[in-house]
Amino acid sequence: MNNSLVTLIGRAMFGPAPLDHTDQAAAIAVACAVVLFAIAVPFASIVTWVERRVWARIQSRVGPNRVGPNGFLQWLADGVKHVCKEDVIPEEADAPLFKLAPYLVVLAFILPWAVMPFSSMLILADLNIGILYMTAITALTVVGVLMAGWSSNNKWSLIGGIRSAAQIISYEIPAGLSIFPAVLMTGTLSMQGLIRAQKWEPYHWFIFANPFCFVAAIILFVSTLAENNRTPFDLPEAESELVAGFATEYSSMRYLFFFMAEWGNMFIAAAILVTLYLGGWQIPRFNWSPALMNLLQFICFLVKVLVLVFVSMWIRGTLPRVRIDQMMSICWKYFVPIGFINMIGTAIWVAFFPHGSRLMEMAMFALALAIVAAFAWRVAYFTRRSRMELYFHPTI
Amino acid sequence: MSTLRTEEMTLNMGPQHPSTHGVLRFVIKADGEVMREAIPDVGYLHRSIEKIAEKVGYHGFMPYTDRVDYVCAMFTNQGWAMACEKLAGIEVPRRGEYCRVIAAEFNRLASHLLTVGLMGMDIGAMTPFLHALREREMINDLIEELCGARLTFNYMRIGGVAWDLPPGWREKALAYLDHLDPILDEFNALFSYNKICIQRLANVAVISAEDAINYNLVGPNLRASGVKWDVRKDIPYSVYPEFDFEIPIGRGEWGTTGDAMDRYMMRIREMVQSSRILRQALTQIPDGPVLAKVVRNFKPPAGECQVRVESARGDQGWYVVSDGSSYPWRVHVRTGSFAAMGIIQKLSRGLMIADLVVLIASLDVIAPEIDR
Numbered sequence: 001m002n003n004s005l006v007t008l009i010g011r012a013m014f015g016p017a018p019l020d021h022t023d024q025a026a027a028i029a030v031a032c033a034v035v036l037f038a039i040a041v042p043f044a045s046i047v048t049w050v051e052r053r054v055w056a057r058i059q060s061r062v063g064p065n066r067v068g069p070n071g072f073l074q075w076l077a078d079g080v081k082h083v084c085k086e087d088v089i090p091e092e093a094d095a096p097l098f099k100l101a102p103y104l105v106v107l108a109f110i111l112p113w114a115v116m117p118f119s120s121m122l123i124l125a126d127l128n129i130g131i132l133y134m135t136a137i138t139a140l141t142v143v144g145v146l147m148a149g150w151s152s153n154n155k156w157s158l159i160g161g162i163r164s165a166a167q168i169i170s171y172e173i174p175a176g177l178s179i180f181p182a183v184l185m186t187g188t189l190s191m192q193g194l195i196r197a198q199k200w201e202p203y204h205w206f207i208f209a210n211p212f213c214f215v216a217a218i219i220l221f222v223s224t225l226a227e228n229n230r231t232p233f234d235l236p237e238a239e240s241e242l243v244a245g246f247a248t249e250y251s252s253m254r255y256l257f258f259f260m261a262e263w264g265n266m267f268i269a270a271a272i273l274v275t276l277y278l279g280g281w282q283i284p285r286f287n288w289s290p291a292l293m294n295l296l297q298f299i300c301f302l303v304k305v306l307v308l309v310f311v312s313m314w315i316r317g318t319l320p321r322v323r324i325d326q327m328m329s330i331c332w333k334y335f336v337p338i339g340f341i342n343m344i345g346t347a348i349w350v351a352f353f354p355h356g357s358r359l360m361e362m363a364m365f366a367l368a369l370a371i372v373a374a375f376a377w378r379v380a381y382f383t384r385r386s387r388m389e390l391y392f393h394p395t396i
Numbered sequence: 397m398s399t400l401r402t403e404e405m406t407l408n409m410g411p412q413h414p415s416t417h418g419v420l421r422f423v424i425k426a427d428g429e430v431m432r433e434a435i436p437d438v439g440y441l442h443r444s445i446e447k448i449a450e451k452v453g454y455h456g457f458m459p460y461t462d463r464v465d466y467v468c469a470m471f472t473n474q475g476w477a478m479a480c481e482k483l484a485g486i487e488v489p490r491r492g493e494y495c496r497v498i499a500a501e502f503n504r505l506a507s508h509l510l511t512v513g514l515m516g517m518d519i520g521a522m523t524p525f526l527h528a529l530r531e532r533e534m535i536n537d538l539i540e541e542l543c544g545a546r547l548t549f550n551y552m553r554i555g556g557v558a559w560d561l562p563p564g565w566r567e568k569a570l571a572y573l574d575h576l577d578p579i580l581d582e583f584n585a586l587f588s589y590n591k592i593c594i595q596r597l598a599n600v601a602v603i604s605a606e607d608a609i610n611y612n613l614v615g616p617n618l619r620a621s622g623v624k625w626d627v628r629k630d631i632p633y634s635v636y637p638e639f640d641f642e643i644p645i646g647r648g649e650w651g652t653t654g655d656a657m658d659r660y661m662m663r664i665r666e667m668v669q670s671s672r673i674l675r676q677a678l679t680q681i682p683d684g685p686v687l688a689k690v691v692r693n694f695k696p697p698a699g700e701c702q703v704r705v706e707s708a709r710g711d712q713g714w715y716v717v718s719d720g721s722s723y724p725w726r727v728h729v730r731t732g733s734f735a736a737m738g739i740i741q742k743l744s745r746g747l748m749i750a751d752l753v754v755l756i757a758s759l760d761v762i763a764p765e766i767d768r
Contacts, residue, residue, distance in 0.1 A: 059526035155407050159429070159749070231520060232592055241750050243414060320592045321520025323750050324429055382585075 009034070031124055032114070040113045044264035045075040051263070051313050058317035079256065087252040090153060097151035102250070102257035104144030109261035111137045112268045117191040119281045119297035121290065130191035131179055134272060135172070138227065138265065142168040145236060145246050148258070152249040160245025163324060164229065164236035170331045171226040171233075177339030178220035181213045181346035182206045182276040185356075195280030203365035207277035209356055212345035214364055217277040219335050219342070221308070224269030226327070228262060231316040235324055270308035271301075278304050404432065407749075411440045415518045415753045418763025422740075426749060434744035434752050436737045442767040449727040454480050454554060454694040457727075462548035464729055465765040467510060470496075470503035471707035473552040475729070478633065478703040479714040480554040483696035492556030492686040493635045498569070498677050499542060499551055500705075501670045505576070506535040507708035508663040508670075511760045515660050516587055518757040519596045519750075524587040531579055538569055554694060556687035566678050573671050573678075580667055588664060597660055598651030601743045601755040608654065611739040614732045615710020616662040617759055620646035621654035627706035639676045641669045656758035663760070695722050709733050709760055733765040 010027035049064065049072060056063025064071035089095055115130040117123045127133055142165050149161015183189060185206060186197040198205050207217040226233035237245035247258050274280055281297035322330070353360075405428075410421035419440040425432040445464055449457045461476045462469040474496055481488060488496075513528030536546040541562055543551035551558055587593055603613065608621035618625055626643045628636040644665035646658030698720040704713050710732030717726040736759040744752055 055522075059523045060530055061526060155405060163429075234520065235750075241415065241753050317523050318586075319521060320516065320587075320590065320596060321750075322592055323596060323748060325748070326595060382582075 028124075035113050035116070035124055036110060039118070040110060040264060040267075041260070043267050044109070044260045045079065046072075047263045047266065047309065048078065048259070049074045050309075051316075054310065054313045055317050058314070082256040083253055085252040087254060088249075090249050092153040093249060094151035094153065097147050098249075099254070101144045101148035101151060102254040104147065105141055105261045106144075106257045108138055108140035108144065109264040109268070111140075115191050116268075116271055117195055117275055117280055118301055119294040120192070121294050122298055123192060126190055126192045128193075129189045131183065131189050131194065131272070131276070134191075134268070135176060135179065138268060139168065139172055141227075141261070141265070148250065149236075149246040152246070154249050156242045156244075157246050157248045160236045160242045160248070163242075164246060166324075167229070167233060167235060167327060168227050170328060171223045171335075174219050174331060174335035174339045175223035175227060177336065177343055178216040178223065179272075179276060180343045181216045184343070184346050184350055185209060185213075191275050191280075194275055195282060198279045198282055200279060200282040200284050202279070203361045205277060205279040208361050208364035208368065210346065210349045210353075210360055211364065212342040212349065213277065214368070215338060216342040216346070217273065219339055220273055220276070221269075223331075223335065224272065225312060225315065226331070228265045228269055230262075230266070230312055232319040232322050233327055234316075234321055235327060266309050266312055267305060270305040270312070273308060274301065274304045280304075402427070409434070409752070410437075415756065416763070417514065417756060417761060420756075420761070420763050420766070422752070424744075424749065424752070429748050429750075431744050431747050431749060431752060434740060434747075436740050438734070438737055438766050440767065441763045443764075445768045446727045446729065449724050451723065453722050454696070454724065455692070457724075458553065459548070459550045462550055463764060464768055465707065465709065465712075465731065465733075465762055466547055467762050467765075468503045468507040468708040469547065469549050470500040470551065471705050471712055472729070473549060474500055474634075475703060475705045475707070475712050475714040477552045477554050478705065479701055479716045480694070480696065482701045482703055483699060483716060483718050484554075484690075484694070486555050486688055486690060488556050489685045489688055490635070490682050491560070491684040492688070494677055494681040495557040495561060495686050496552060497634055497636065497639075498561075498674060498681070499539065499549070499557070501674045501677070502535050502539060502569070503549075504670050504708045505667055505674075506532045506539075508667050509535070511663050511708075511757075512583070512588075512660065515597075515754075515757045516593075518753045519593065521587065521593075524583065527583060527586070531576060534572055534575075538565070538572060541565055541568075553687055553690070555690040556685070558687070560686045561681075566681070570675065570678055573674055577668070577671060580664060584664065588661065594650050594657060596750075597657035597754060597758070598655055600651075600656040600751050601747060601758065602652045603654040603739065603743065605654065607739065607742075611742070612735040613710070613739065614735060615706065615708070616666060617659055617710065617732070617736055619643065620659040620662040622646055622648075625711075627704050627711050631704055633703070633705065635677075636673075638680070639673045641672050641676075644669065656754050659758040659760075693722055695720060707732065709762065709765060710735075729768055731765045731768065733759075733761040733763075736761050737766055 009031045010023060014023045014027070052074070053063040053071070064074040067073040067077045089098055112134050114124045115127055115133055117126070145164040145168070146161045149157045149164065152158070182194060186194050188194060188197070202208070206213050208214065229236050237247060242248070247255055250258065281301040283293075283296050283300050286293065405426045407424040407426055408421065409424055410416045411419045416422070421437040421440065423435045423437060443463065445460055448460050452460065458473065458476060461472040464472040480486075509528040509532040513525035516522075516524030516528070539549060540546050542565065543549050543559060603617070603621045605621045605623050608618050608623055613621070622645050624643055624645050627633070629643055644662060646653050646662060648655065648658055650657045696718045698718055700715070700717040702713060702715045704711055706712075712732065713730035715728040715730070716724050719725040740755060740759070743755055747755065
């Protein structure tokens with residue numbers, strides 16, 4: 001981790017001399033704080049506002065627009081409101097577990113930021129097992145959620161917690177299997193290594209490397225939706241069935257923690273997909289200063305991630321929720337076998353084309369462009385068709 | 397190998413629960429996610445409306461009828477007015493009958509829009525609910541112009557309706573219908589034919605035609621099981637015989653006849669038919685008075701009568717006994733939701749908890765109508 005953000009901050013704090021251990025520890029702490037408080041927490045909070053605005057647009061509403069310009073500061077107002085509320089712990093609840101659960105969930109949301117490759121230098125720790133660490137840590141959420149469901153001593157919470165455990169653990173498998181194709185092609189688990197193996201041109205991204213990767217990327221995206229309890233897999237907190245699922249008994253800041261983690265996990269899930277299959281921070285090489293290049297890489301990475309986050313908001317505004325047996329059959333009957341096929345297929349592909357096939361890359365890229373174009377055309381068609389009807393106000 | 401000891405879980409769904417559509421309670425005996433049984437417990441919203449009628453008189457009871465089923469109050473208005481007219485033998489002017497049909501069918505549209513929207517919300521999609529409510533708002537605006545209220549209308553009177561259509565209202569209403577028809581298609585394209593929606597609703601809680609008749613289901617719930625019975629056609633009242641419309645029945649295109657998807661689609665199809673009736677009514681409406689002359693101290697001759705109206709939740713029966721005084725001796729309302737609650741216990745066996753929510757939403761039960 002020597003060429004990374006920590007060194008940069010260490011130099012800024014203590015001068016160019018080599019750092020001793022205390023200095024390095026201080027630098028690491030500062031770097032962690034920067035990533036956490038400059039990126040992670042604001043992202044998780046601001047995205048609540050974005051989601052509510054996007055959602056409102058989909059539902060032909062206005063959404064929060066009173067606090068700050070266009071309601072931008074709504075997340076601050078919500079945070080203050082939640083902090084000011086009473087932190088109710090039910091009398092019958094298992095208090096220590098009940099109090100602990102939100103912290104575990106938040107822990108699972110904070111720790112992955114350590115290996116988040118924002119740019120070629122902006123990474124806290126470029127672990128050689130980066131992606132493995134990421135999947136392992138994000139799975140910690142299930143402990144917190146299950147703990148919350150159990151300790152609330154509420155049957156609806158319990159069902160929510162059990163559903164969540166079943167769901168997250170099941171979808172870990174297709175998600176894990178979908179990580180393998182990219183790892184097989186690069187031979188590394190390091191986040192930066194995975195990104196460096198790709199190039200900035202879209203057709204050199206791993207998603208277009210072969211048909212198996214294409215499918216794997218889609219499975220990974222859907223599985224992360226399920227792992228983050230996002231629609232159409234939001235069964236653990238299905239408000240129309242389980243009141244609020246595992247979060248039923250929570251209030252105040254602890255409730256906020258759960259949802260901050262949920263929204264933050266959207267970023268993390270999207271970042272995993274961007275790193276593995278969508279070229280990460282790769283931008284064209286210029287002979288500009290490293291700081292500027294890093295900034296551009298950071299923006300590139302952020303834009304890709306935000307596009308995926310937007311897609312997941314879009315899905316949330318569009319789809320109903322699946323039932324638990326359907327959710328399980330999607331996972332075990334379709335995703336897991338297809339995941340294995342992807343893994344084996346990619347292994348064979350790598351054996352035959354160790355340097356990739358330019359023809360296939362181009363073909364897959366053209367296919368993806370065609371899909372996106374067809375989708376855009378369809379959206380444009382329906383938007384044009386329904387405009388007259390949507391803006392019709394006979395009596396207002 | 398010893399078997400693991402398991403225990404049946406008793407769950408209380410309601411009276412405060414987001415998807416019981418009001419104040420309902422179900423005692424669920426569940427084995428994990430699968431229910432052994434869900435026992436409905438009604439009575440949380442009982443307001444003695446029938447008893448109130450005996451104390452406030454015939455005219456005075458009209459606003460209370462709004463509260464019997466506040467989602468489609470026009471039908472309860474109409475039922476009460478028709479019962480009183482039948483007792484006293486009052487002839488309603490033709491324009492008055494047309495106004496009643498127009499108001500009631502608009503109310504049916506509003507009620508069904510709410511139902512299909514709530515179905516969306518109950519299976520986890522917020523967007524259809526808000527799209528449906530957006531359309532319902534416009535109907536509410538129209539009805540507000542008509543009678544000044546958006547929910548509890550108190551529009552009808554014994555002998556007709558309180559107010560004639562305001563000037564320019566007909567054109568607005570027709571323009572709204574032109575707007576609604578494509579919106580229904582869009583709603584279908586966006587939500588009804590969604591793969592997940594069909595998977596959630598098809599083959600869930602199937603009610604056979606025999607069961608539907610035996611359990612006394614009425615209205616869309618009955619028709620979804622393939623029984624063609626509609627009071628508007630089979631025991632015609634008001635001016636419905638003058639209109640050309642069809643009675644859609646469930647055919648089970650997506651699963652089995654009488655499943656939740658059929659009951660859901662029934663509402664969408666009835667909206668199309670309501671729109672058809674409204675177009676005809678709005679173009680054919682004759683001139684003339686809207687309210688017959690009725691004495692203020694309304695004293696129908698002693699006797700009893702029973703009228704039936706096809707409300708948005710099905711055959712609604714009004715039974716009134718008069719002893720010749722200015723207060724009814726006994727009033728009883730027979731509502732569709734109460735009958736629908738009876739079948740839930742039978743259907744719930746073996747369903748999942750998520751399906752119970754679908755079942756309640758697809759039967760379109762409204763708590764105030766159950767308890768009155």
